[in-house]
Amino acid sequence: MILFGKVAILGTGLLGGSLALALKGSKMCGRIGMWSRSEATRRACAEKFRGCKVCAEISEAVKDADLIVLSSTVLSIPEVAKEAAKSAKQGAIATDVGSTKELIAKKCSEIFSKKGVAFVPSHPMAGLEKSGVQFAKKDLFLNAACFVCPSENKSATKAVAQMWENLGMRVFFKTPKEHDKIAAKISHAPQCLSSALALLADGDLDTFKNFAGNGFKDTTRIAKSDPAMWRDILLSNPKNISKNLDLIAKKLSGLSAAIKASDKKYIEKFLSRARETRLNLEK
């Protein structure tokens, strides 16, 4: 079923690129216009997304679009929205794929409402530790969770949610505030922790190369993620992330003190509870 005559994808990284591939395979939209800031990326896109129109100008990609998807990095989304709003048609719908929602929802709703465009914030939780259009794949969204923040425009909200569902995602409706609280806990703070742990190997690389096993490697896998992307995410959800980092730092200091004091019971409770929680996640 055609949901949108034309979709404009603004930003062609892992998520934007995967969305283009998934939409092409889905018959949910007629045409796809794509925009990337970088000429090299546009060339790669023209190669990879045959049948999509790859544009050097936002206005060209957005022209006549029924759905505008903002899929550039978090802090650049409002800028791209401003530019997109200039060429957006009245009655169009806009959404985004950013990892934080409060800041984006506030700014973009304002920008688009002036042009009669309904903005429905989304966050498809389908990242990898790899970035860039070269890793895009059409089944990236399958079975992953997707947050949608309902806008006042109910039919626009429904259409955006429908698109993600048709791509195989499990859609959850949350306010931007609720989203940012959840995302800090399940994704942003773990990212910071993984990076902090990776830094243990800084200046001692040979030791880690020789001796570190899969435990260390798995625990630090996501530290390989794009720093610029994550910098922006951390900057746009500061209170929630800091709160969780302070909490974990406190837990570590508590465990450290217990270890120094040979507090067998504390240590065992800490580890047992962690294990039980982690095992329950898989039930």
Add this chain to the structure above:
Amino acid sequence: MILFGKVAILGTGLLGGSLALALKGSKMCGRIGMWSRSEATRRACAEKFRGCKVCAEISEAVKDADLIVLSSTVLSIPEVAKEAAKSAKQGAIATDVGSTKELIAKKCSEIFSKKGVAFVPSHPMAGLEKSGVQFAKKDLFLNAACFVCPSENKSATKAVAQMWENLGMRVFFKTPKEHDKIAAKISHAPQCLSSALALLADGDLDTFKNFAGNGFKDTTRIAKSDPAMWRDILLSNPKNISKNLDLIAKKLSGLSAAIKASDKKYIEKFLSRARETRLNLEK
């Protein structure tokens, strides 16, 4: 080549069990005697390790053994050593597979030297997040690192190192003190961190079940490890582990403060350096 006429494996968890399977396949030893404290485990062993003698008494397993391998949990190793020493033959060699070395090396060297048995501490770095003889497999040691702490008895040291090498391990010689410093950094502190992160989901399980992706899951995989085993490891290497935990807690607090202060440069440097370090590990 036969290295040892008889090997006694005292403690039949993942490591002890895997060692029995690997030795059986290697033709490095003539006979294998195994001991487990638990009757249920002994029954499972009798089933799994056909050709090995599964004993209810340490003395029986140790009798006539040329190599005694202490493969019970870290804090129980000295106790088992005491019992084993009573029946050990003069000129035998003993080793262990414990995750910490200073405490074990000191206690066990003392215990065995009185009986004319050379003790050569080992640490094959081949754990999994799963424990127990049911997960034992003969290729567990392949390509993993193994620490051997040289004893005064050079031929005993050589024989123990040779055994691990023959099983496909990369052997490194370190003093117990050096070992414990390294292990705290590459293994013990990461274990604590993974558990601390898993505790974020404690009391908020539904949220994590719905929304947590592979990032959180991989980062907390090792939190599923056996709490009793790890409690003993933490208790037997307290100073080195605490030092690293305090260091990571400090890094997290620093990052948290930078996020609160919107310190873009600090955040980017933190994440970039972590990424670079992690990528270099794979080079």
